Amino acid sequence: MRTPRIDTLMAPNLNVKKTTKAPLSTSAARPEQGPLAKGGCRRIDILTLFPGYFEGPFAVSMVKRATAKKAVDLRLHDLRKYTTDKRHTADDVLYGGGAGMVMKPEPLVKALSAIRRGRKKVKTLLMSPQGRRFNHAMAMDLSREKSLLLVCGHYEGVDERAMKWIDGEVSLGDYVLTGGEPAAAVIVDALVRFLPGVVGDRQSVEKDSFFNGLLDYPHYTRPRSFKGMKVPEVLLSGNHAQIERWRKKESLKNTLAKRPDLLGGVALSEGDLELLREAREELEQKKKL
Numbered sequence: 402m403r404t405p406r407i408d409t410l411m412a413p414n415l416n417v418k419k420t421t422k423a424p425l426s427t428s429a430a431r432p433e434q435g436p437l438a439k440g441g442c443r444r445i446d447i448l449t450l451f452p453g454y455f456e457g458p459f460a461v462s463m464v465k466r467a468t469a470k471k472a473v474d475l476r477l478h479d480l481r482k483y484t485t486d487k488r489h490t491a492d493d494v495l496y497g498g499g500a501g502m503v504m505k506p507e508p509l510v511k512a513l514s515a516i517r518r519g520r521k522k523v524k525t526l527l528m529s530p531q532g533r534r535f536n537h538a539m540a541m542d543l544s545r546e547k548s549l550l551l552v553c554g555h556y557e558g559v560d561e562r563a564m565k566w567i568d569g570e571v572s573l574g575d576y577v578l579t580g581g582e583p584a585a586a587v588i589v590d591a592l593v594r595f596l597p598g599v600v601g602d603r604q605s606v607e608k609d610s611f612f613n614g615l616l617d618y619p620h621y622t623r624p625r626s627f628k629g630m631k632v633p634e635v636l637l638s639g640n641h642a643q644i645e646r647w648r649k650k651e652s653l654k655n656t657l658a659k660r661p662d663l664l665g666g667v668a669l670s671e672g673d674l675e676l677l678r679e680a681r682e683e684l685e686q687k688k689k690l
């Protein structure tokens with residue numbers, strides 16, 4: 402069946418790794434992150450009780466572009482179409498009693514089997530608050546899968562016996578959503594950015610936060626002066642080496658100020674460590690003002 406495609410500010414003992422390798426640069430992603438996937442995830446199926454939920458998020462911006470360019474084959478499947486009764490019942494009461502309903506195993510397993518039929522490897526993931534927390538590294542890993550099937554739960558979740566047909570669980574964070582649809586939409590959005598041809602300039606993806614293990618540097622556009630605040634002089638200088646140095650330091654500064662925990666996971670060269678020292682001093686100066 403085919404349905405619509407459609408902190409601590411200044412951590413005193415920062416555990417930063419020192420490296421003799423080339424200094425951090427926007428193109429020097431950590432080895433475990435690897436370069437952007439060449440082929441990337443090509444097909445994503447979503448099984449949901451609410452296909453209409455995706456009409457908004459998938460009809461705009463990068464996801465729209467990705468589907469229009471056929472960089473990804475995105476398919477929505479309505480779970481109710483796999484039910485057998487007149488009322489298309491997909492949920493039932495809990496054995497053992499208690500409030501809420503549970504997603505029945507029969508339509509779920511029937512749908513999973515139908516969607517995967519004749520296909521070799523379809524990584525099937527249940528959206529769940531009990532799953533592994535979704536992050537940049539997972540987004541990159543998943544973007545390398547040839548096909549993904551994202552299953553959106555609802556009510557109290559799915560009948561535990563259906564888990565035999567599921568490869569893993571993914572969580573957006575430690576909170577409970579009403580359904581898995583927002584999680585699936587977030588995952589699709591994060592993945593399509595890694596697909597070739599979706600984001601116009603690949604470098605802009607590689608410069609984003611987390612790609613090289615750090616947060617992005619601050620950005621400015623016209624006008625040069627806005628309500629008395631000026632664009633940093635160096636950005637107007639035309640000196641590319643100076644601009645690159647400033648950006649690297651600001652990236653380190655942002656990370657130090659907002660996510661110092663990330664610094665423990667990046668390999669920094671002598672040059673980067675010098676920039677980090679400067680960044681720390683500048684943050685301390687700012688605090689004193």
Ligand SMILES: C[S@@+](CC[C@H](N)C(=O)[O-])C[C@H]1O[C@@H](n2cnc3c(N)ncnc32)[C@H](O)[C@@H]1O
Binds near residue numbers: 530554577581
């Ligand atoms: C109301 S929740 C069920 C929560 C479940 N009773 C529990 O406490 O683990 C309904 C569905 O929303 C989705 N969901 C809820 N929170 C989520 C999260 N943090 N990440 C991903 N999916 C989530 C799952 O698909 C889940 O089956």
